[in-house]
Amino acid sequence: MKFLVVTNAPTLYQNKTYCAYAPYVREMDIWSDNVDEFKILSPNSYSGKLLTAPFKNQPELVAVPSLQLTSIIHIILSVIKLPIIIITLFKAMIWADHIHLRCPGNIGLLGCVVQIFFPKKIKTAKYAGNWDPKSKQPLSYRLQKWLLSNTLLTKNMTALVYGDWPNQTKNIKSFFTATFTEAEKEPLKVRDYRSALEFMFVGSLVEGKRPLFAIQLIEQLLKQGQQVRLHLFGDGVLRPKLESYIKSHQLEAYIILHGNQPKDVIKTYYKTSHFLILASKSEGWPKVVAEAMFFGVIPLATKVSCIPTMLGHGERGILVEADLGQAVKVFNSYTEANFKSMSTKALEWSQAYTLDRFEKEIRDLILFEENRV
Known part of the structure; x- marks a missing residue:
């Protein structure tokens, strides 16, 4: 052919x-x-x-x-x-x-x-x-x-x-x-949601992906006294602006820009992180959401394209509007039991798509x- x-x-x-x-x-x-x-x-x-x-x-x-x-x-x-x-x-x-x-x-x-x-x-x-x-x-x-x-x-x-x-x-x-094969499936690693929380952002640093939203969400949680840290993976035209924002708001200890990294590097963070933030303006099938869920990471994502279906309309992840105050309020409304249930369901759903x-x-x-x- x-x-x-x-x-x-x-x-x-x-x-x-x-x-x-x-x-x-x-x-x-x-x-x-x-x-x-x-x-x-x-x-x-x-x-x-x-x-x-x-x-x-x-x-x-x-x-x-x-x-x-x-x-x-x-x-x-x-x-x-x-x-x-x-x-x-x-x-x-x-x-x-x-x-x-x-x-x-x-x-x-x-x-x-x-x-x-x-x-x-x-x-x-x-x-x-x-x-x-x-x-x-x-x-x-x-x-x-x-x-x-x-x-x-x-x-x-x-x-x-x-x-x-x-x-x-x-x-x-x-x-x-x-992204991942049957051989890469792993049992759920149960997270502790009462201690320091690890967040990820994976994607291009461009307006459509709203990386600044992820940074500001972490900033708001820090102001509330929560122990949180964000790892951003990806590169793009917004990187200088984001670096400047992080520095001017004294967030260097809590927000780390890793740039583009190979799949295996990002995979190690999927295995230990608690949440993935994706506040995109538009998506198709966001691979990073399915990738994170494959290891039990809970997505916090905007309600665009098929993301609500991927997240089971809230059973497998946190659906938010592109509004910082609303997103923080929704995140804080969940309990540790909610998060553990979401993590389990996220992994079970994603591991069906190998x-x-x-x-x-x-x-x-x-x-x-x-x-x-």
Whole structure:
């Protein structure tokens, strides 16, 4: 099978090998294990910092320019680039037996349009954003969701989305993602919630993830006399601002910025921490929530996308609004018994979603799609 991936995620050539954003690479390694030929159509440059990993199965890269719509100049340049990208997409899709779209994203949007002209091709799409029909999203995101759901325009497609949502078309399949294997399962390590509490934040230090909210939550708990400490893992444009805030508010002893760290390092903190804070503005399936729960860490998270479902609507974690006062009040309303119950239920739920199961689901999906046509 000739397998084509269409994605906004940049594919970079480093140390004589193709690499990309590490969590995405780990997933694509699973897909590519089940095909004969593997191409990626994507941009091949990125100006920011990126935690990268090499592809196990090296792809053939079809490089296209990136599209940016953040200014008038960028919009004009993007319009000029459009014909080149569309022609390249057509050629790549002619080559492919299986077209796999990674959405949402500008290149993914073009892929959603061009795939209409290949109704007999096997197609899958991974929509990694918030599929909630009621959520407020940019027009380009809503258009991608509409195209993927439109079974008149989009033929032979299975779209993988996060969460179970009402009134979906038959080609929409609820899916998940995973990090840890069956072999990595461990019994619950019972925490002591009466002594010093360890919190984590894992994610990019950008506005959408609200890392400052996590810091200020810890600050408020400290002011109440609670013994708490926060470990932040990740990097991004907000790091200087966060460092300045920590220093100016004399929080250095209680809040530690670790930067980007490998999976095994973060895993050691999952095993000993009490809580994970994720106050994101939007999410798809937040892997860090499932990862933390795998070891009994209790998420404290905002009610976006499928997070309420992941947390059992409050049975497996703490659901809050993006309001500091409300979040502190909700956190303080729980007892030690509540926390122990949440930790147990979190681990039991998350350990059902292993990498072994994820690999089987993808393998079954590829074989199903191949046999369906």
